[in-house]
Amino acid sequence: MEIKILNHFLLLILQQQPGILGMLLPWIIIFGIFYFLIIRPQQKRQKLAAKEREEMLSSLKVGDKVITNGGIFGTIAAARENSITLRIADKVNIEVLRTAISSMQSPDVKEVKEAEAGK
Numbered sequence: 001m002e003i004k005i006l007n008h009f010l011l012l013i014l015q016q017q018p019g020i021l022g023m024l025l026p027w028i029i030i031f032g033i034f035y036f037l038i039i040r041p042q043q044k045r046q047k048l049a050a051k052e053r054e055e056m057l058s059s060l061k062v063g064d065k066v067i068t069n070g071g072i073f074g075t076i077a078a079a080r081e082n083s084i085t086l087r088i089a090d091k092v093n094i095e096v097l098r099t100a101i102s103s104m105q106s107p108d109v110k111e112v113k114e115a116e117a118g119k
Contacts (some may be wrong), residue, residue: 057098060084065105068096073105 060066064076066086074086077093085095 056104057101060098060101066101067103067105068100069102070100072096 060076060079062076062079065073066076066084067073068086072086072088072094074088074094076084077087078085079098082098083095084098084101085093087093
């Protein structure tokens, strides 16, 4: 009789569902791993890229060759606080926001343009 009660009691203990912490703990550990291996390093890279971009935009000066977000190649003819005037062809100037500048032209871009002009 005592063995039946003990077996019944053990069976009830084994059939119990795990607590909420037991179900959530693996998800918490997985999120922690993703945060420290993927999310946090990406945030650091984005912060560094934003800082480099701000430095590039603040260092723009007349005569620099730049590329806009729209893909327009030009030379800075005038620079103001929030806008820049680009010379994109002879006697053709456009005014764009300083934040519309995506990058400076690299030397090899100049060579490609010169090669295309020579064809």
